[in-house]
Amino acid sequence: MQNFSKKLTISIVLFNQDLLIFENLLKSLNTSVKNAKSSGLLLEKLFIIDNSDNIQGLNDNIIDLIVKNWDTPFEFIKNSSNKGFGMAHNIILNKITKGNFSESDMHLVLNPDVILDPDCIKNAFLFMQNNPDVGMITPRSCRKNNCQEYLCKRYPSAFDLFLRGFAPEFIKNKFRERLDRYEMKQETHENLTKEIPIASGCFMFLRNAAIKDTGLFDRAFFLYFEDFDYSLRLLKKWKICYNPDVKIIHYGGNASKKGIRHIFYFIRSGIAFYNKHGWNFL
Numbered sequence: 001m002q003n004f005s006k007k008l009t010i011s012i013v014l015f016n017q018d019l020l021i022f023e024n025l026l027k028s029l030n031t032s033v034k035n036a037k038s039s040g041l042l043l044e045k046l047f048i049i050d051n052s053d054n055i056q057g058l059n060d061n062i063i064d065l066i067v068k069n070w071d072t073p074f075e076f077i078k079n080s081s082n083k084g085f086g087m088a089h090n091i092i093l094n095k096i097t098k099g100n101f102s103e104s105d106m107h108l109v110l111n112p113d114v115i116l117d118p119d120c121i122k123n124a125f126l127f128m129q130n131n132p133d134v135g136m137i138t139p140r141s142c143r144k145n146n147c148q149e150y151l152c153k154r155y156p157s158a159f160d161l162f163l164r165g166f167a168p169e170f171i172k173n174k175f176r177e178r179l180d181r182y183e184m185k186q187e188t189h190e191n192l193t194k195e196i197p198i199a200s201g202c203f204m205f206l207r208n209a210a211i212k213d214t215g216l217f218d219r220a221f222f223l224y225f226e227d228f229d230y231s232l233r234l235l236k237k238w239k240i241c242y243n244p245d246v247k248i249i250h251y252g253g254n255a256s257k258k259g260i261r262h263i264f265y266f267i268r269s270g271i272a273f274y275n276k277h278g279w280n281f282l
Helices: 019-039 058-069 085-097 120-130 158-166 169-174 176-182 208-214 226-234 260-277
Strands: 006-014 041-050 074-078 106-110 114-116 134-142 203-207 239-250
Touching: 006 019, 006 085, 006 120, 019 041, 019 058, 019 114, 019 120, 041 058, 041 085, 041 120, 058 074, 085 106, 085 208, 085 226, 106 120, 106 208, 120 134, 120 203, 120 239, 134 208, 134 226, 158 169, 158 176, 158 260, 169 176, 203 208, 203 239, 208 226, 226 260
Parallel strands: 006 041, 006 106, 041 074, 134 239
Antiparallel strands: 106 203, 114 239, 134 203
């Protein structure tokens, strides 16, 4: 029997989840986890944390999907109310900071609207093994139309955020060079980049030692900017790396197209972010 030297935990937070997208995630994740075994990484447990409204039958459907498409240990946690993205993931991160998973070395914070490349986890793990100064890996992400999505960011100005999230396309085009710089397009189009200031929370492949140094997601952020804040805190002792060999497809993002509630969450969290880390208007 192979002696696995490293172990992985994964947490996924759901909220009124599209079941077809979630099923596709499970299938791709199952394949990627299996492929990582050949490199010495074994999954310890998958955690599904459900923030969903109490919709009749939804929990049963989710559990049925997991049982159907998943063949390694998992735990389903149903929250009585929507705790937000960061607070739900903190249920598991708290266990890591306290050493509850003494044999685990890596943890993946993962969105439910992501499809993983078959070698995604294996490539992330091997890079971590060879780069002990890296605390987090962010992937090459594409939309379902195969258009690349740029997950890495420089420290944002309020103007950058307004342009990217709310400006019409003809206005964005006038500031395209500025937005491309903010999204680090030149640095992260195809190049391995080891000096990333901020990375998206849709796929955060983390070293557990970095989690212990950084701590939990800040409860000030219910939704949005918790990943920006976490990146800046992690950088105090570790590096964040963009690795184009770690590939995903991402269906989510874009708060401005999700309705007034998400716009409110975005603005409220943006204010909390700037109050904590410093305002930059232009």
